[in-house]
Amino acid sequence: VKRSSTLNNNKVLGYPISIFFIVVNEFCERFSYYGMRAVLVLYFKYFLRWDNDLATSIYHTFVALCYLTPILGAIIADSWLGKFKTIIYLSIVYAIGQVTMAVSAIHDITDKDRDGTPDNMTFHVAMSMVGLFLIALGTGGIKPCVSAFGGDQFSEHQEKQRRTFFSVFYLCINGGSLLSTIITPILRAQECGIYTQEKCYSLAFGVPAALMVVALVVFIVGSGMYYKAEPQGNIMLDVCKCIGFAISNRVRHRGKQYPKRKHWMDWAEDRYDKLLIAQIKMVLKVLFLYIPLPMFWTLFDQKGSRWTLQATTMDGNFGALVIQPDQMQTVNPILILTLVPIMDSLIYPLIQKCVNFTPLRRMTVGMLMAAIAFVCAGLVQIEIDKTLPTFPSASQSQFVNGMGMALNVSTPGVYVGLIDSSYYSNYSLVNNGKIIFTIWSDTQACNYSREFGFGSSYTFYIPGNLVCQNDITATEDIKPNTAHMALQIPQYFFITAGEVMFSVTGLEFSYSQAPNNMKAVLQAGWLLTVAIGNFIVLIVAEVAKIPEQWAEYILFASLLIVVCVIFSIMAHFYTYINPAEIEAQFMKKGDDNDEDDKKQLQKGMEMVKRNSTGSHSYDGDDDDDERKKTKM
Numbered sequence: 001v002k003r004s005s006t007l008n009n010n011k012v013l014g015y016p017i018s019i020f021f022i023v024v025n026e027f028c029e030r031f032s033y034y035g036m037r038a039v040l041v042l043y044f045k046y047f048l049r050w051d052n053d054l055a056t057s058i059y060h061t062f063v064a065l066c067y068l069t070p071i072l073g074a075i076i077a078d079s080w081l082g083k084f085k086t087i088i089y090l091s092i093v094y095a096i097g098q099v100t101m102a103v104s105a106i107h108d109i110t111d112k113d114r115d116g117t118p119d120n121m122t123f124h125v126a127m128s129m130v131g132l133f134l135i136a137l138g139t140g141g142i143k144p145c146v147s148a149f150g151g152d153q154f155s156e157h158q159e160k161q162r163r164t165f166f167s168v169f170y171l172c173i174n175g176g177s178l179l180s181t182i183i184t185p186i187l188r189a190q191e192c193g194i195y196t197q198e199k200c201y202s203l204a205f206g207v208p209a210a211l212m213v214v215a216l217v218v219f220i221v222g223s224g225m226y227y228k229a230e231p232q233g234n235i236m237l238d239v240c241k242c243i244g245f246a247i248s249n250r251v252r253h254r255g256k257q258y259p260k261r262k263h264w265m266d267w268a269e270d271r272y273d274k275l276l277i278a279q280i281k282m283v284l285k286v287l288f289l290y291i292p293l294p295m296f297w298t299l300f301d302q303k304g305s306r307w308t309l310q311a312t313t314m315d316g317n318f319g320a321l322v323i324q325p326d327q328m329q330t331v332n333p334i335l336i337l338t339l340v341p342i343m344d345s346l347i348y349p350l351i352q353k354c355v356n357f358t359p360l361r362r363m364t365v366g367m368l369m370a371a372i373a374f375v376c377a378g379l380v381q382i383e384i385d386k387t388l389p390t391f392p393s394a395s396q397s398q399f400v401n402g403m404g405m406a407l408n409v410s411t412p413g414v415y416v417g418l419i420d421s422s423y424y425s426n427y428s429l430v431n432n433g434k435i436i437f438t439i440w441s442d443t444q445a446c447n448y449s450r451e452f453g454f455g456s457s458y459t460f461y462i463p464g465n466l467v468c469q470n471d472i473t474a475t476e477d478i479k480p481n482t483a484h485m486a487l488q489i490p491q492y493f494f495i496t497a498g499e500v501m502f503s504v505t506g507l508e509f510s511y512s513q514a515p516n517n518m519k520a521v522l523q524a525g526w527l528l529t530v531a532i533g534n535f536i537v538l539i540v541a542e543v544a545k546i547p548e549q550w551a552e553y554i555l556f557a558s559l560l561i562v563v564c565v566i567f568s569i570m571a572h573f574y575t576y577i578n579p580a581e582i583e584a585q586f587m588k589k590g591d592d593n594d595e596d597d598k599k600q601l602q603k604g605m606e607m608v609k610r611n612s613t614g615s616h617s618y619d620g621d622d623d624d625d626e627r628k629k630t631k632m
């Protein structure tokens with residue numbers, strides 16, 4: 001009653017006002033997360049100077065951590081602080097993490113000799129790791145809370161509005177991700193610094209930090225308008241205890257003298273009520289089906305690591321538009337925003353006319369799409385390898401001074417340095433496009449201009465009798481990248497089509513197959529598959545140590561195809577259930593039971609009510625009879 005009255009007083013267009021704050025909060029938070037993530041792997045490679053393998057490994061450890069912490073967030077919210085306070089406190093941790101990252105990327109802090117490279121890399125690495133840990137704790141911790149908190153704002157008769165809210169919520173995620181993945185690579189490509197101008201990773205991390213502060217402020221501003229449910233006990237803990245008891249009770253009753261029970265979970269009946277056991281059975285069936293799923297995420301999340309590194313060896317010149325390697329990731333949210341409505345309104349209904357395109361079938365096809373994406377990535381890599389030398393580092397150039405006097409060389413934003421007579425400069429990082437160098441000594445000065453292609457590297461020879469432009473000769477140490485970044489579009493298309501079929505459907509499937517009070521448990525289980533998927537990248541990258549990148553892509557594609565076959569077999573034997581219907585049956589049976597059983601049922605019902613908006617119960621022993629007979 002309290003909830004309805006709270007909500008009814010604050011409505012706009014039939015929606016509670018409070019959800020506008022939540023939606024804006026989500027947009028800013030996802031901007032912050034994806035913006036930081038977009039440039040992360042390049043920060044590791046070019047700022048911290050890690051090699052591709054280490055950069056990829058740490059990137060995936062971070063992503064895995066971001067998807068492990070939701071369990072922690074759910075436990076804190078459910079059993080201690082409630083969702084509202086959990087979101088506030090963990091958002092503060094998150095914002096501190098983002099600020100730490102921004103500070104860690106200021107090279108001037110330790111650049112004592114002012115040559116543009118940090119002198120105490122340990123400081124920057126340590127700060128980055130602390131920052132990333134805090135971000136993982138914050139973003140993962142609030143993840144299961146924010147969407148559920150949004151859902152809580154609707155009363156039971158607002159089901160339609162709640163569904164619209166979740167669609168808008170998903171669009172906001174991808175809107176935030178799209179904008180930030182365009183913006184932060186641009187910020188990263190700027191030059192900044194007090195003593196020496198370098199690529200501006202601090203700005204690329206600083207803006208996401210600012211957006212996280214905005215997200216927090218917006219969320220707090222809405223404070224007076226939210227419906228804040230009290231923490232209601234930790235259902236995850238109840239589930240774990242019940243499963244633990246079932247196993248230990250089963251082990252204690254091993255002998256032939258003990259009659260068998262229909263299901264191993266039935267061994268928990270001696271202590272736990274039948275409703276909880278039946279609900280756990282439903283959840284376990286879905287969790288069992290989750291076992292092969294991490295492999296999808298193993299491939300999916302490499303678009304932020306391997307694919308971004310791949311793009312650095314490609315040509316990002318799209319005519320009027322010059323795309324940075326990390327900006328290629330925007331193809332994913334752009335395709336999400338277009339594919340989701342097309343799939344829902346056109347593709348699925350068309351396929352449905354020919355075959356029963358069940359959620360599990362969609363997910364299987366989604367996995368195949370991801371495998372195809374990696375075959376595309378492998379083919380693109382073969383194309384790149386044909387064009388790619390290994391020496392020296394891409395985009396760097398040097399000058400050799402053949403004059404009898406010291407010379408200064410600079411371009412706007414880059415001071416190559418003072419080069420002694422008959423000596424050479426260090427390699428300096430130069431942007432692509434037309435670059436004008438100014439070369440000067442005590443007695444003369446001149447300009448020298450040259451077109452730099454993506455990733456090209458040159459050595460320039462300054463002769464003894466320098467007049468200028470025509471006197472300087474250049475040798476091309478590395479040819480400009482010739483494989484065009486547009487070649488990555490097919491792999492992005494397939495991975496995103498895979499995401500729509502796999503991820504969007506999978507979330508819906510998990511939600512529909514879970515009893516009301518355990519939807520959060522399954523949500524945490526789903527996010528756990530993402531974490532495990534990222535750990536698999538680490539294991540495969542470390543164990544397989546495949547020297548050829550294209551072969552690694554094909555290996556991942558093959559692994560996913562094998563897993564996909566296993567998943568389709570498992571899915572074939574899965575029978576769809578309707579938890580609400582089953583719970584209603586359980587209720588009916590409960591009416592026929594004796595008084596004690598009724599009391600026990602009532603207890604179970606209260607548990608369901610306590611943890612959810614629904615209020616039915618279910619006798620798990622009869623689940624086979626009660627299911628909707630829908631096969632994969």
Ligand SMILES: N[C@@H](CC(=O)O)C(=O)NCC(=O)O
Nearest residue numbers: 034173174177178332333336
């Ligand atoms: N498509 C992704 C966003 C991206 O990779 O840019 C998505 O929707 N992820 C879901 C989320 O909760 O972040």
